[in-house]
Amino acid sequence: MKPIDFEGSNIVFGKDQPEYLPLPACILPEQGEVVTCWEVPDEDLAEIVRTGRVWLSQLTFGHPLQPQRLQAFKPEVLP
Numbered sequence: 001m002k003p004i005d006f007e008g009s010n011i012v013f014g015k016d017q018p019e020y021l022p023l024p025a026c027i028l029p030e031q032g033e034v035v036t037c038w039e040v041p042d043e044d045l046a047e048i049v050r051t052g053r054v055w056l057s058q059l060t061f062g063h064p065l066q067p068q069r070l071q072a073f074k075p076e077v078l079p
Contacts, residue, residue, distance in 0.1 A: 001044055006037040008078045028077055035075055 005012075005024040014020035026035045040048070048054060054070055 001038045001040055004037050004039045008035075009037075026078055031077055033075075033077065035078060037074075 003021055003023045006026075008026045009024040011025050011027055013023040013025055015022045023036060027033075028035065056068060056070060058065065058068065
């Protein structure tokens with residue numbers, strides 16, 4: 001999967017860090033939320049349909065895990 005730019009994004013994390021993919025996002029300070037959008041290639045989509053599963057890895061660098069939410073629909077809180 002690949003992070004993609006989307007209407008409403010207002011920041012790009014990692015854009016000057018070649019070891020990471022640039023991560024377009026929308027920071028919503030009122031909600032304390034950061035929203036990203038990901039493109040799912042056909043091969044990945046077929047595996048999701050086959051297994052009904054999505055795997056999430058998060059680099060915490062030893063810090064506590066933050067709450068996460070995966071969803072298929074654009075969040076209503078986006079402008």
